[in-house]
Amino acid sequence: MKTQVFTMLGKHSKIFFAASIGFLILAIVLASWGFQKVVNKQIQKNVQLENNSMMFDKWVKMPMPLEFKVYVFNVTNADEVNAGAKPVLSEIGPYVYKQYRERTILGYGPNDTVKYMLKKHFEFDAEASGGLTEDDEVTVVHFAYLAALLTVHDMMPSLAGVINKALEQFFPNLEDAFLRVKVRDLFFDGIYLSCDGDNAALGLVCGKIRAETPPTMRKADTNGFYFSMFSHMNRSESGPYEMIRGRDNVYDLGRIISYQDKEIMPMWGDQYCGRINGSDSSIFPPIDESNVPKRVYTFEPDICRSIYAELVGKREMFNISAYYYEISESALAAKSANKDNKCFCRKNWSANHDGCLLMGLLNLMPCQGAPAIASLPHFYLGSEELLEYFKSGINPDKEKHNTFVYIDPTTGVVLKGLKRLQFNIELRNIDSIPQLKGVPTGLFPMLWIEEGAEIPKSIQDELHASHKLLSYVEVAKWLLLTIAIVIAVVATVSVARNTALRNSNSVSFILGPSVTEVNKGLH
Ligand SMILES: *[C@@H]1O[C@H](CO)[C@@H](O)[C@H](O)[C@H]1NC(C)=O
Ligand SMILES: *[C@@H]1O[C@H](CO)[C@@H](O)[C@H](O)[C@H]1NC(C)=O
Ligand SMILES: *[C@@H]1O[C@H](CO)[C@@H](O)[C@H](O)[C@H]1NC(C)=O
Ligand SMILES: *[C@@H]1O[C@H](CO)[C@@H](O)[C@H](O)[C@H]1NC(C)=O
Ligand SMILES: *[C@@H]1O[C@H](CO)[C@@H](O)[C@H](O)[C@H]1NC(C)=O
Numbered sequence: 001m002k003t004q005v006f007t008m009l010g011k012h013s014k015i016f017f018a019a020s021i022g023f024l025i026l027a028i029v030l031a032s033w034g035f036q037k038v039v040n041k042q043i044q045k046n047v048q049l050e051n052n053s054m055m056f057d058k059w060v061k062m063p064m065p066l067e068f069k070v071y072v073f074n075v076t077n078a079d080e081v082n083a084g085a086k087p088v089l090s091e092i093g094p095y096v097y098k099q100y101r102e103r104t105i106l107g108y109g110p111n112d113t114v115k116y117m118l119k120k121h122f123e124f125d126a127e128a129s130g131g132l133t134e135d136d137e138v139t140v141v142h143f144a145y146l147a148a149l150l151t152v153h154d155m156m157p158s159l160a161g162v163i164n165k166a167l168e169q170f171f172p173n174l175e176d177a178f179l180r181v182k183v184r185d186l187f188f189d190g191i192y193l194s195c196d197g198d199n200a201a202l203g204l205v206c207g208k209i210r211a212e213t214p215p216t217m218r219k220a221d222t223n224g225f226y227f228s229m230f231s232h233m234n235r236s237e238s239g240p241y242e243m244i245r246g247r248d249n250v251y252d253l254g255r256i257i258s259y260q261d262k263e264i265m266p267m268w269g270d271q272y273c274g275r276i277n278g279s280d281s282s283i284f285p286p287i288d289e290s291n292v293p294k295r296v297y298t299f300e301p302d303i304c305r306s307i308y309a310e311l312v313g314k315r316e317m318f319n320i321s322a323y324y325y326e327i328s329e330s331a332l333a334a335k336s337a338n339k340d341n342k343c344f345c346r347k348n349w350s351a352n353h354d355g356c357l358l359m360g361l362l363n364l365m366p367c368q369g370a371p372a373i374a375s376l377p378h379f380y381l382g383s384e385e386l387l388e389y390f391k392s393g394i395n396p397d398k399e400k401h402n403t404f405v406y407i408d409p410t411t412g413v414v415l416k417g418l419k420r421l422q423f424n425i426e427l428r429n430i431d432s433i434p435q436l437k438g439v440p441t442g443l444f445p446m447l448w449i450e451e452g453a454e455i456p457k458s459i460q461d462e463l464h465a466s467h468k469l470l471s472y473v474e475v476a477k478w479l480l481l482t483i484a485i486v487i488a489v490v491a492t493v494s495v496a497r498n499t500a501l502r503n504s505n506s507v508s509f510i511l512g513p514s515v516t517e518v519n520k521g522l523h
């Protein structure tokens with residue numbers, strides 16, 4: 001009777017042992033792979049661009065506005081500059097605007113893409129601008145005038161004098177190369193430019209502008225134009241963009257594959273420089289912690305190119321451990337420092353250069369059809385040579401002038417990011433032009449913009465909650481593993497004990513069992 005019980009127990013302990021080993025293996029698989037898979041699937045579900053995902057509605061219509069700040073370089077010694085002195089600049093700003101963004105979905109492509117138009121809308125934020133108002137008067141380098149004149153001067157220098165006469169009629173009060181203007185008109189409302197006049201050259205200028213209509217010009221109801229720096233952004237949609245939705249591969253989420261139906265920006269005439277890389281900076285894929293990208297790319301239609309920020313490391317932001325990326329020298333480096341940038345070199349910028357600019361500059365001529373030069377604010381990361389032109393007012397400072405982004409690795413959400421860009425134009429000494437015959441030649445900044453966002457408290461809390469959930473999953477994983485190990489150990493011990501029992505049993509059996517021996521085994 002008793003021997004039978006032992007045999008049965010022994011049988012069960014074997015099953016128990018087998019089950020526990022199976023459970024252990026299952027737990028190991030789940031802990032090392034399965035849980036992660038489930039979690040990743042869930043994250044993907046939330047971040048991919050699909051009607052019902054958490055991200056989608058926020059992406060279509062941003063729940064809160066971005067901050068768009070403008071800093072103007074007021075020229076405080078214009079008369080002296082006209083006589084050849086070094087410029088003294090005083091930075092005024094920020095003039096803060098709220099930028100609202102909305103996307104119109106045009107359709108979905110076969111390869112996991114969505115096609116959309118992007119609409120921005122600006123409103124002045126008087127409170128955030130402090131004491132500054134849009135009625136402030138500033139003196140800035142006359143961007144539109146110089147753009148027109150330099151274009152002519154580069155193509156047909158002999159015509160510059162004649163065209164200049166026409167420009168004197170076109171632009172009001174054109175005494176020198178500086179524009180005295182209300183901030184409101186410079187940014188959005190516009191300066192009226194008149195095409196009324198019997199001057200043939202004026203007809204030529206107006207005809208050319210009418211034909212090409214650069215973004216900074218808009219037709220007036222009368223026979224003329226308005227010039228302003230940003231109103232085109234407020235009026236018109238940009239796009240269409242074609243973006244990957246991240247349903248097939250979440251690590252491709254947000255990658256733009258075409259802009260205005262082109263996969264390569266044609267103006268650079270080059271596969272590398274024209275390549276559209278990265279997102280529109282509103283959305284990034286989650287970061288795979290075992291393969292953290294060294295660079296994040298964004299595509300900037302305003303400068304017709306992609307640009308990248310380089311990984312610096314992990315940093316805390318809003319109590320979330322994020323990856324911090326920052327713009328580096330090589331993105332805007334001269335070709336001597338970064339050979340890859342050679343294709344951004346363009347002739348026609350200036351008679352004084354071979355078309356390859358100094359460190360830290362980007363020629364916008366191919367992009368905007370105007371001889372504008374982009375840089376980081378205050379020529380941060382730019383050539384020292386650029387700074388020598390000024391008496392004062394240009395002070396590059398990493399904290400104030402770099403461009404960066406903090407990305408939450410689990411979701412790819414931008415915790416905080418700032419994009420900064422300065423617009424410059426060459427002030428060129430030209431003897432035959434009365435307005436320019438005394439000025440020193442150099443690259444003159446007009447203003448710089450900062451576009452930035454940080455997630456509001458509500459989304460911070462959401463992220464904290466999901467990170468907490470993830471840490472619970474992590475705990476659950478270890479708990480499961482621990483339980484499995486404990487059970488396996490118990491099963492092993494039990495099997496070992498049973499085997500030992502059975503052994504003593506079988507020995508007893510061979511030797512002839514005695515009741516006392518069996519009792520001993522029981523205890
Ligand atoms: C998402 O929206 C598009 C366009 O409105 C529609 O064609 C598609 O069926 C929707 N998908 C889902 C899963 O609802
Ligand atoms: C800009 O500088 C001019 C002098 O050139 C000055 O009259 C004007 O008040 C300054 N503008 C602001 C907003 O400080
Ligand atoms: C989708 O991808 C396939 C294979 O990569 C390609 O041949 C096809 O042209 C793509 N379709 C579109 C509309 O981009
Ligand atoms: C942008 O355009 C809207 C009308 O479309 C206008 O109400 C608003 O004032 C404009 N913003 C600025 C800063 O001029
Ligand atoms: C685009 O991205 C690829 C890698 O993703 C990189 O090799 C290439 O240099 C980038 N091109 C530009 C113009 O940034």
Ligand SMILES: *[C@@H]1O[C@H](CO)[C@@H](O)[C@H](O)[C@H]1NC(C)=O
Pocket residue numbers: 318319
């Ligand atoms: C950040 O997290 C720590 C510990 O999790 C907490 O003690 C601290 O209060 C948090 N700080 C903020 C600003 O939320």
Ligand SMILES: *[C@@H]1O[C@H](CO)[C@@H](O)[C@H](O)[C@H]1NC(C)=O
Pocket residue numbers: 346347348366
């Ligand atoms: C630059 O100028 C040359 C002639 O000097 C002209 O052939 C070329 O098209 C111009 N390039 C651009 C981008 O305007």
